[in-house]
Amino acid sequence: MRTTLAILRKELSVYFTTPVAWVVLVVVAFFSAQVFAGSLDGFRLLTTRAGEIPGGAALLDRVNLTDAVVARLFGSVGLFLVVTTPFLSMRLVAEERRTGTFELLMTAPIRPVEIVAGKYLASLVVLAAALLLVALFPAFLSVAGRGAQGGGAIEWPTVAAGLLGLFLLGAAALAVGLAFSALAGTPVVAALLSLLVLLGLWLAGLFTVGAGGAARNLAAGLSASEHLAPFLQGRIALPDVLYYLSLCALGLFVAERAVEGRRWA
Amino acid sequence: MIEVSGLTKRFRDRTAVLDLSFSIGRGEVVGLLGPNGAGKTTTLRLLTGYLPATSGTVRVAGFDVFEEPRQARRHIGYLPEVPPLYDAMTVRRQLRFAAELKGLGRALLPAEVDRVAGLTGVTEVLDRLTSNLSKGFRQRVGIAQALVGDPDVLVLDEPTVGLDPIQIREVRDLVRTLGGRHTVILSSHLLPEVAMTCSKVLVLNAGRLVDFDTLDGLIARHLPGRKVTLDDIAFLEEIFGKLVTPA
Numbered sequence: 429m430r431t432t433l434a435i436l437r438k439e440l441s442v443y444f445t446t447p448v449a450w451v452v453l454v455v456v457a458f459f460s461a462q463v464f465a466g467s468l469d470g471f472r473l474l475t476t477r478a479g480e481i482p483g484g485a486a487l488l489d490r491v492n493l494t495d496a497v498v499a500r501l502f503g504s505v506g507l508f509l510v511v512t513t514p515f516l517s518m519r520l521v522a523e524e525r526r527t528g529t530f531e532l533l534m535t536a537p538i539r540p541v542e543i544v545a546g547k548y549l550a551s552l553v554v555l556a557a558a559l560l561l562v563a564l565f566p567a568f569l570s571v572a573g574r575g576a577q578g579g580g581a582i583e584w585p586t587v588a589a590g591l592l593g594l595f596l597l598g599a600a601a602l603a604v605g606l607a608f609s610a611l612a613g614t615p616v617v618a619a620l621l622s623l624l625v626l627l628g629l630w631l632a633g634l635f636t637v638g639a640g641g642a643a644r645n646l647a648a649g650l651s652a653s654e655h656l657a658p659f660l661q662g663r664i665a666l667p668d669v670l671y672y673l674s675l676c677a678l679g680l681f682v683a684e685r686a687v688e689g690r691r692w693a
Numbered sequence: 694m695i696e697v698s699g700l701t702k703r704f705r706d707r708t709a710v711l712d713l714s715f716s717i718g719r720g721e722v723v724g725l726l727g728p729n730g731a732g733k734t735t736t737l738r739l740l741t742g743y744l745p746a747t748s749g750t751v752r753v754a755g756f757d758v759f760e761e762p763r764q765a766r767r768h769i770g771y772l773p774e775v776p777p778l779y780d781a782m783t784v785r786r787q788l789r790f791a792a793e794l795k796g797l798g799r800a801l802l803p804a805e806v807d808r809v810a811g812l813t814g815v816t817e818v819l820d821r822l823t824s825n826l827s828k829g830f831r832q833r834v835g836i837a838q839a840l841v842g843d844p845d846v847l848v849l850d851e852p853t854v855g856l857d858p859i860q861i862r863e864v865r866d867l868v869r870t871l872g873g874r875h876t877v878i879l880s881s882h883l884l885p886e887v888a889m890t891c892s893k894v895l896v897l898n899a900g901r902l903v904d905f906d907t908l909d910g911l912i913a914r915h916l917p918g919r920k921v922t923l924d925d926i927a928f929l930e931e932i933f934g935k936l937v938t939p940a
Contacts, residue, residue: 434793438779445781532777532838535741536794537766 431538435546439520440553448519449554452512456505456558463504464565467497493573494583498566499660502590505562506656509555509598510630511623516554517605518619520547521687522612540687544680548606555598559591586662593659596672597652601626603679610686626652694719694846694876695740700749702735709735711900713749717893719845722872724887725880727897728937733880734774736897737850740878741771754845767795770844770875774851776835780824784815784834787823788841795842805841813837813867829860836867847871849879853886865890884929894929898937 443449471493478484524530533543570582605622612618633651636644648654655668700713710732717723727733738744740751742758742765751758756765778787788806797805810816813833818826823834832852839847852868853861868890871877878895881887887894894911896904904911908929912919915932 431794431796434790438782438790441786442779442781527777527780528773528775529777529779531743531771531773532791533794535743535766535769535771536791537763537796538794539763 429542431536432542432546432549435533435543436549436553439547439550443516443550443554448515449557452516452554453558453561455512456508457561459508460501460505460562460565464497464501467500468569471496492581492583493569494566494581494586495661497569498582498587499590501565502562502594502660503653503656505559505594506597506653507630509558509594510601510626510652512558513551513555513598513601514605514608514619514622514626516551517602517609517622518615519609520551520606521610521683522615522618526614534687541684544606544610544684544687548603548680548683551602551606552599555595555602559594559598562594563587563591583662586660589662589664590660592664593656593668596659596669596676597656600652600672600675600679603676603683605679607679607682607686610683694721694754695878696750696752697740698750700736700739700751701747702732702739702744703747709900710739713902715895715902715905717876717878719876720873721893722868722877722879722891723893723895724891725878725895725897726884726887726933727880727882729882731897731937732900733882733897734850735900737771737848737878737880738773741769741848742766743771767842768845770839770841770847772835772839772847772849772852774854776831776838778823778831778834778838780822782823783820784810784823784826785819787834788819788837791838792841797842809837809840812840814863828855829857829863832856832860832864833867836864840871845876847875847877847879849877851880851882853881853883861886884933888929896933896936903936 471491474491474496475488478488521530524533534540566582566584566587570584573582601622604625605618608622608625609615609618612621629650629652631651631653632647633653635647636651636654649671652671655671658665658668695717697716698714700710701708702710713736725733725736735744739746740753740758742751742762745759753765754768756768758765758769779790782790785806788809789802792802792805806819807816810819813836815830815833815837818830818834823831826834832855836849836852839849849868853864856864865886868877868879872892879890888908891908893905893907895902906914911932912928915935916928919928
């Protein structure tokens with residue numbers, strides 16, 4: 429436990445003394461701001477035009493800032509996480525192997541599972557920091573959008589469910605990335621492989637379009653984005669939670685085996 | 694302190710180490726000598742448990758390094774071929790991290806860092822980044838890192854490689870002072886180094902142990918009748934030549 433914390437602290441200091449974590453945070457914040465501004469503008473247009481068309485008022489009763497702005501923002505943040513997390517996880521093990529510090533870790537009186545746990549927890553801290561930045565947007569709306577036309581209120585339970593979904597998505601992505609970092613020889617290869625797999629999982633949802641029956645179910649079942657959608661609407665369903673948790677478990681299991689197995693090479 | 698028996702390591706297509714058996718007593722400083730590719734690094738990696746053996750056992754301080762790795766490793770300080778240092782860390786942070794990995798409590802860390810830094814002469818660079826250090830200092834920080842937690846056994850893989858003559862002498866003097874308190878096994882292909890720092894020599898060739906004796910014993914057996922002083926290191930070159938390239 430103490431050694432896990434030592435590794436956690438060491439990884440955090442590496443994250444924040446090198447540009448990696450900062451770049452990821454800036455990228456997530458910057459693109460979130462773009463999407464946020466765009467969605468907000470769309471919502472403003474909708475509310476001003478709603479009065480001009482018949483039945484517009486009824487339409488406004490069914491949309492609010494949470495659905496029209498925050499859910500759209502979070503949907504995009506999901507993609508940002510898929511694209512950026514490989515850069516957070518890539519060096520966790522591969523860099524230690526490349527520079528030889530792996531030998532220090534593997535000859536210390538600690539178990540591989542403690543190494544993997546410490547590294548994984550550090551990456552989760554950076555993920556949480558990124559989501560904290562993202563959470564500032566709905567927080568801002570709840571202050572600035574108070575009393576806005578057509579349901580300006582921020583539905584915090586829905587926002588919380590969305591953040592939970594994003595955290596689960598990010599955690600699963602980091603576990604997959606950590607596994608590739610432990611398997612690959614260099615950080616760059618680790619990043620490319622995890623990016624490939626994660627984008628594949630994210631885009632698997634596309635194959636539900638026009639497909640039927642079993643193929644549709646399979647694509648939807650594998651898709652990381654399909655499983656995120658219910659969270660964004662405020663629904664926390666067991667199958668979706670289990671989907672992400674099993675990806676986490678699978679990634680961490682492979683990572684632990686690969687770290688242990690490094691000595692058996 | 695170190696007991697090795699029947700130690701063999703095969704990689705996919707070649708045998709790196711074959712049937713090594715030897716034991717090293719407490720406080721001895723032993724040199725592991727051999728030409729490049731003889732299996733020195735592999736042997737040391739096996740001793741520290743970094744590599745698993747194909748067969749055979751290694752016991753350090755009474756613990757089997759493969760069966761009870763955590764207990765055994767508490768007694769081992771290891772300097773790999775390339776000192777394992779994190780570029781983004783200061784020397785102080787690096788040594789602190791190494792001490793934490795050894796399981797030292799937080800209250801003990803500052804004193805332990807100062808102790809090993811003092812022993813290895815790196816106190817003046819404690820607050821510099823390891824990436825900005827000269828090779829000599831990197832090597833010394835690596836040795837300081839191995840000394841953290843005051844382990845019974847020190848395993849040093851080519852501790853003087855790449856250093857200038859003055860640094861080599863400093864490291865040699867340091868290693869000599871470590872004997873007695875620590876059991877030291879160091880690898881080298883430099884004969885003077887071994888002659889000057891070690892009480893016993895293990896000679897490895899093509900993965901096999903070809904001799905293991907004190908310097909006096911080696912001289913008596915391989916250069917019978919010759920009077921040799923330990924200051925004249927050419928004798929070891931002659932013995933080494935006989936052992937690794939038998940006529």
